[in-house]
Amino acid sequence: MSERTGAADIADHNAGGADNAGSADKAAQSGGTVPTVAILGAGKIGEALLAGLLAAGREPATLSVSARRPARAEQLQQQYGVAVTSNADAAADADVLVVAVKPQDIEPLLAEVAPAISSGTLVVSVAAGLPTVLFERHLPEGTPVVRVMPNTALLLGESMSVISAGAHAAPEHLDLVEQLLAAIGKVARVPESQQDAVTALSGSGPAYFFYLVEAMIDAGILLGLPRNVSTDLIIQSAVGAALMLRDSGEHPVALREAVTSPGGTTISAIRELENHGVRAALLAAIEAAARRSTELGRAHH
Numbered sequence: 001m002s003e004r005t006g007a008a009d010i011a012d013h014n015a016g017g018a019d020n021a022g023s024a025d026k027a028a029q030s031g032g033t034v035p036t037v038a039i040l041g042a043g044k045i046g047e048a049l050l051a052g053l054l055a056a057g058r059e060p061a062t063l064s065v066s067a068r069r070p071a072r073a074e075q076l077q078q079q080y081g082v083a084v085t086s087n088a089d090a091a092a093d094a095d096v097l098v099v100a101v102k103p104q105d106i107e108p109l110l111a112e113v114a115p116a117i118s119s120g121t122l123v124v125s126v127a128a129g130l131p132t133v134l135f136e137r138h139l140p141e142g143t144p145v146v147r148v149m150p151n152t153a154l155l156l157g158e159s160m161s162v163i164s165a166g167a168h169a170a171p172e173h174l175d176l177v178e179q180l181l182a183a184i185g186k187v188a189r190v191p192e193s194q195q196d197a198v199t200a201l202s203g204s205g206p207a208y209f210f211y212l213v214e215a216m217i218d219a220g221i222l223l224g225l226p227r228n229v230s231t232d233l234i235i236q237s238a239v240g241a242a243l244m245l246r247d248s249g250e251h252p253v254a255l256r257e258a259v260t261s262p263g264g265t266t267i268s269a270i271r272e273l274e275n276h277g278v279r280a281a282l283l284a285a286i287e288a289a290a291r292r293s294t295e296l297g298r299a300h301h
């Protein structure tokens with residue numbers, strides 16, 4: 001995962017079946033033309049995906065989006081210059097349908113899309129917890145489905161997106177999704193059985209960092225710094241630490257040790273983090289997120 005546009009290094013190219021690998025899927029056979037992508041549900045992640053793809057240079061004419069409220073539809077059209085379609089029109093026309101509604105809203109959406117979907121359309125779900133088999137059950141027999149867990153850094157081209165094939169998704173479908181997402185971050189492939197863990201780690205991951213940053217800014221307030229100063233100090237420290245993690249080639253432990261001078265300030269802080277069980281809290285928190293992802297899948301099975 002060292003190249004932004006590079007292929008995944010957690011690749012499992014055999015994840016899922018490939019029983020229609022030889023079929024003439026329009027989505028996977030773009031033949032040099034850019035496949036059209038419709039995003040169904042323009043909430044936090046749908047809009048981040050839309051904005052990220054446009055910022056990465058994708059032509060607005062190759063993208064469309066659906067929204068429930070007319071005012072929202074108009075705002076999206078004006079802001080991004082993309083077509084706003086109904087879910088059914090998108091299902092009939094687009095090569096790739098990205099389903100970006102909440103798990104709770106999935107069943108009505110699939111009921112709307114299933115009768116309209118054209119043969120060979122690739123369905124991509126970003127919904128936490130929902131297994132590809134749920135989509136396959138509601139969609140016409142043989143519909144290729146790829147499950148993706150991105151995160152909101154899609155917006156800036158810095159997502160960690162993790163993809164898994166459903167039963168009817170062939171390697172070319174995974175390649176197509178990987179290509180799409182590689183323009184807006186890194187992409188890894190995992191067997192679908194690992195997606196709940198992935199969701200807990202990199203799907204929710206940005207929130208944990210934001211939470212830590214928020215708490216650290218408050219610590220600056222406690223020490224009497226103005227909020228704007230504390231915020232600048234912590235955000236730049238976070239950016240610096242993130243770039244060191246990504247670019248130095250050093251293990252996180254080595255990086256932390258290099259900050260931790262003997263008898264110094266950092267070790268005093270680390271002792272408190274250990275006393276307060278921060279490591280155990282993170283283990284429990286991420287485990288809870290994965291459990292919730294599994295529950296969401298069961299609830300909508």
Ligand SMILES: NC(=O)C1=CN([C@@H]2O[C@H](COP(=O)(O)OP(=O)(O)OC[C@H]3O[C@@H](n4cnc5c(N)ncnc54)[C@H](O)[C@@H]3O)[C@@H](O)[C@H]2O)C=CC1
Nearest residue numbers: 041042043044045067068100101102103105126127128150
């Ligand atoms: N927010 C995040 O960081 C991430 C979210 N996800 C997944 O993305 C999905 C959406 O999550 P958020 O964007 O956070 O939620 P959200 O509530 O911001 O967005 C969902 C959007 O779908 C729209 N919607 C619902 N039913 C619709 C329908 N039938 N037709 C058209 N639009 C419809 C809603 O109006 C709303 O704008 C969830 O399944 C979540 O698990 C995945 C990765 C990260």
Ligand SMILES: O=C(O)[C@@H]1CCC=N1
Nearest residue numbers: 127128199203204205
């Ligand atoms: O909180 C959630 O359920 C979604 C999925 C991953 C990040 N946000």
